[in-house]
Amino acid sequence: MTELTSKxxxxxxxxxxxxxxxxxxxxxxxxxxxAAARTLNAYTVETPEDALAAADAADKARGxxxxxxxxxxxLGIKDLFATQGVDTTAGSRILKNFRPPYESTVTANLxxxxxxxxxxxxxxxxxxxxxxxTSAYGPVISPWRRKGSNVGLTPGGSSxxxxxxxxxxxxxxxxxxxxxxxxxxxxxxxxITGIKPTYGRxxxxxxxxxxxxxxxxxxxxxxxxxxxxxxxxxxxxxxKDSTSLDLPVPQWEANLSSDxxxxxxxxxxxxxxxxxxxxxxxxxxxxxxxxxxxxATPVEISLPHTKYALPTxxxxxxxxxxxxxxxxxxxxxxxxxxxVKSLDDMYSATxxxxxxxxxxxxxxxxxxxxxxxxxxxxxxxxxxxxxxxKQDFRKAFxxxxxxxxPTAPSAAFGIGxxxxxxxxxxxxxFAVPASLAGLPAMSVPGGLDEQELPLGLHxxxxxxxxxxxLNAGLAIEERARFTARPEKWW
Amino acid sequence: xxxxAPAAIRRGTMxxxxxQVRHIARxxxxxxxDEELDRLVPELNNILGWVEQLGEVNTxxxxxxxxxxxxxxxxxDDAVTEGxxxxxxxxxxxxxxxxxxxxxxxxx
Numbered sequence: 001m002t003e004l005t006s007k008x009x010x011x012x013x014x015x016x017x018x019x020x021x022x023x024x025x026x027x028x029x030x031x032x033x034x035a036a037a038r039t040l041n042a043y044t045v046e047t048p049e050d051a052l053a054a055a056d057a058a059d060k061a062r063g064x065x066x067x068x069x070x071x072x073x074x075l076g077i078k079d080l081f082a083t084q085g086v087d088t089t090a091g092s093r094i095l096k097n098f099r100p101p102y103e104s105t106v107t108a109n110l111x112x113x114x115x116x117x118x119x120x121x122x123x124x125x126x127x128x129x130x131x132x133x134t135s136a137y138g139p140v141i142s143p144w145r146r147k148g149s150n151v152g153l154t155p156g157g158s159s160x161x162x163x164x165x166x167x168x169x170x171x172x173x174x175x176x177x178x179x180x181x182x183x184x185x186x187x188x189x190x191x192i193t194g195i196k197p198t199y200g201r202x203x204x205x206x207x208x209x210x211x212x213x214x215x216x217x218x219x220x221x222x223x224x225x226x227x228x229x230x231x232x233x234x235x236x237x238x239x240k241d242s243t244s245l246d247l248p249v250p251q252w253e254a255n256l257s258s259d260x261x262x263x264x265x266x267x268x269x270x271x272x273x274x275x276x277x278x279x280x281x282x283x284x285x286x287x288x289x290x291x292x293x294x295x296a297t298p299v300e301i302s303l304p305h306t307k308y309a310l311p312t313x314x315x316x317x318x319x320x321x322x323x324x325x326x327x328x329x330x331x332x333x334x335x336x337x338x339x340v341k342s343l344d345d346m347y348s349a350t351x352x353x354x355x356x357x358x359x360x361x362x363x364x365x366x367x368x369x370x371x372x373x374x375x376x377x378x379x380x381x382x383x384x385x386x387x388x389x390k391q392d393f394r395k396a397f398x399x400x401x402x403x404x405x406p407t408a409p410s411a412a413f414g415i416g417x418x419x420x421x422x423x424x425x426x427x428x429x430f431a432v433p434a435s436l437a438g439l440p441a442m443s444v445p446g447g448l449d450e451q452e453l454p455l456g457l458h459x460x461x462x463x464x465x466x467x468x469x470l471n472a473g474l475a476i477e478e479r480a481r482f483t484a485r486p487e488k489w490w
Numbered sequence: 491x492x493x494x495a496p497a498a499i500r501r502g503t504m505x506x507x508x509x510q511v512r513h514i515a516r517x518x519x520x521x522x523x524d525e526e527l528d529r530l531v532p533e534l535n536n537i538l539g540w541v542e543q544l545g546e547v548n549t550x551x552x553x554x555x556x557x558x559x560x561x562x563x564x565x566x567d568d569a570v571t572e573g574x575x576x577x578x579x580x581x582x583x584x585x586x587x588x589x590x591x592x593x594x595x596x597x598x
Contacts, residue, residue: 101578199558213558242563311541322518329519331591336584343596344519352521360520364530365537367518368506378541383554385547390555422536438558463559 004029005169009073009226012172016062016072023062023072026172027055027116030074033170034118039490040141042164044079045087046119054116061114068114070233076171078162079120080127081107081217082206086117090208091125091135091158094328094335094354104206105238106175106217113233118171121161125356126325127182127210130427131418132160134358139415142190143168143486146451150489153412153453156186156427162220163190167486173221173230177207179214180313181408181431184443187220188407188456191445191482193473194220195227198464199438200245202231203238211320212243214313214435224444224473228252231466247464255467258475261295265472266400270306271430273409279449280406287404287446287457287476294475299400303392308385309433314425315369315382316436321359322366328354361421390437397462402472405430407443407456430458440466444473445482454484505535 004012004026015021031048051074058071082088082100089095103111111117124134131154132140142155142164155164159176163186166174176183178196187194195218202217209215219230232252238244267288272281288298330336330350337349355363369378396403409429418424434441440463443456457476461469506514511531515522522530576589585592 098582101575101581200561239564239566243557243559243561245559245561246564305547308544308547311544314537315541315544326519330584331593333582334584340594343594345521346594347519348516348521351519355520361530361533361537363518363520364511364514364534367514368510368534368538371514371517380554381544381549382541383556384549384552385544387552387555388547388549390558421533422540436558 005033008222009172009229010223012073013070013229016058017067023055023058024052026072027051027074030118030170030172037168037170037490040143040164040168040170041138042122042140042161042168042170043076043119044089044091044122044137044161047086047117051116051118054111054114058114068112069229070110071114073114073172074116074118075110076118076121076162076165076174077107078159078175078177079123080177080208081175082208083107083117083120086120088120088208089136090127091123091137092354092356092359093136094351095333096335098333100206102206105203105240106207106234109236110175110233115233121159121165121174123161124158125359126208126321127158127177127179128321128358128362129157130181130185130424131413131415132157133415134356136356140164141415142412143490144190144412144453145486145489146453152415154189154415156189156408156412158182159186159194159220163187163192163194166190166192166220166222168490173219173226175217175234176220177215177217178435179210180317180435181428183218183220184431184441184456184458185408185427187443188445188454189412191454191484192220192222193224193227193442193444193477194218195231195442195466195469196435196440197231197235197466198245198440200243201235201466203236203241203244205238205240209324211317212324213320214317224470224477225253225256227442228256228470250467252467252470256474257471258294258478260291260472260475263296263402263468264400265291265296265298266301266396266403267298268301268303268306268396268403268405270303271405273429276406276409277449280409280455283446283455283457284404284406290476290479291404291472293479296472301396301399301403303396303433305385305389305392306433309389309436310425310429312382312385312389313428313432313436314365315378316386318362318366319370319379320366322363322370325359325363358421386436389433393437393439401462402468403460404472405458405460407431407458411449411451411453411455434460439463440469442469442473444476444480446476446480447482448484452484454482506531506538
């Protein structure tokens with residue numbers, strides 16, 4: 001029998017229902033795998049008792065015949081989601097020992113669907129980073145290694161713990177969040193699947209805020225089908241989030257179809273950028289062929305403001321972050337530095353000690369671009385360019401049904417190899433435009449590069465059209481037949 | 491460079507000084523040593539110099555984006571939906587006294 005931990009969520013669900021194994025057996029397998037993989041530094045907190053309690057409830061429910069959609073499925077939860085009574089730190093020293101008295105809507109939805117929690121997953125501090133190196137807990141180590149090398153690689157970020165956990169089979173699936181690529185880039189780096197839905201599909205309530213106009217939760221899992229299953233459970237209207245979409249959740253799994261006849265795939269010419277390895281462009285070409293094979297017609301499209309997306313993002317996201325992170329003042333929760341002379345000094349000393357270098361850098365940029373005299377030149381200008389980026393996509397979707405691009409401009413890199421902040425930001429060059437436009441987007445594994453590291457393909461859909469993204473993802477998945485696995489060294 | 495673009499955003503024309511960065515750190519309430527400030531100035535200038543390329547984009551007559559997905563802001567009844575959870579609210583406070591958040595003395 002295949003190990004339970006290597007099964008997809010769909011296989012676990014179906015096997016559990018058919019009585020092939022119990023939820024307890026599933027939870028035990030994953031709890032054991034989590035404890036044996038601490039070298040990866042993927043989990044910041046392990047909650048085996050939570051996974052077991054959910055499993056026992058699932059086993060009991062199976063006897064009664066009333067089985068919830070994720071009954072018996074143990075998941076890893078990114079540490080950005082507030083989990084009642086369980087440390088929630090967003091990878092930051094400033095939230096050390098913070099135990100929320102409430103549960104985020106997304107994780108509450110997953111619990112209602114019967115899922116258990118294996119633990120909290122490591123991440124870049126406040127989701128600011130592309131390599132997991134900004135975490136106060138130290139970086140997550142990717143289960144992948146370059147051929148013939150034992151150099152530690154990053155799993156990407158900011159949802160790096162989620163990515164590593166799914167790839168190493170120490171979670172059946174995981175929650176991630178994506179502000180400017182934080183689900184998709186790590187999914188690509190470790191050869192798994194991850195989708196960021198349309199902005200507003202998943203409630204932001206109880207998700208530690210980074211940049212509120214961009215933050216979206218989404219699932220990370222082994223397959224497209226697993227992502228559809230998880231997203232159905234995570235999404236839904238929530239009156240507690242003012243930007244939550246008041247729409248029914250589609251039946252994404254039931255409507256999965258890789259038959260793309262009559263569909264047009266947009267290939268944006270501006271995404272052919274200098275300095276991207278030829279292997280990545282070659283994979284992109286193969287992706288086009290795969291979608292053609294599924295019946296789709298490729299069409300060249302233009303997204304003329306693509307090159308301005310990253311600089312726009314690096315005004316808007318830090319601006320929103322500087323505002324959101326003003327709440328960490330040492331008064332209501334988290335760290336407080338004592339022994340200072342005044343309240344003002346307490347704020348400054350607490351924030352100096354509690355935030356890491358990248359978070360400080362972004363708060364500083366954000367504070368600057370919002371400050372008197374610079375607001376219009378930077379922030380208003382960026383929101384205007386953002387409107388143009390949105391308009392580019394609106395026009396493009398008059399000509400096509402889905403857009404295909406590479407997910408990231410490189411494969412995973414080594415821990416400590418990228419030290420220049422700007423070079424790090426370029427990781428998200430293909431991911432950020434869809435974030436600025438609030439569009440659903442997904443990374444699906446496409447193949448390995450010469451170093452035998454995974455590369456991802458990126459699908460961007462029109463507003464609310466997650467189904468098209470999932471279907472095109474499924475068509476790629478069926479043709480790429482990506483089965484490569486990291487050799488277990490941990 | 492479109493003629494209407496604000497001078498402040500022309501590429502490479504802006505650069506922040508040590509004194510400005512000190513002021514921003516003060517606005518952001520982050521204590522910084524002189525060494526930290528010295529390190530941060532070129533980093534911020536690098537990033538700001540890079541974002542200034544937005545000055546190339548003609549945005550005349552473009553409304554700044556306010557909602558990424560068009561939707562109406564909902565109104566809700568002005569009613570208490572959760573309450574009487576003072577101890578939960580205070581549970582994570584670094585210091586709480588008599589049912590309040592406690593802070594260092596503000597007035598001498």
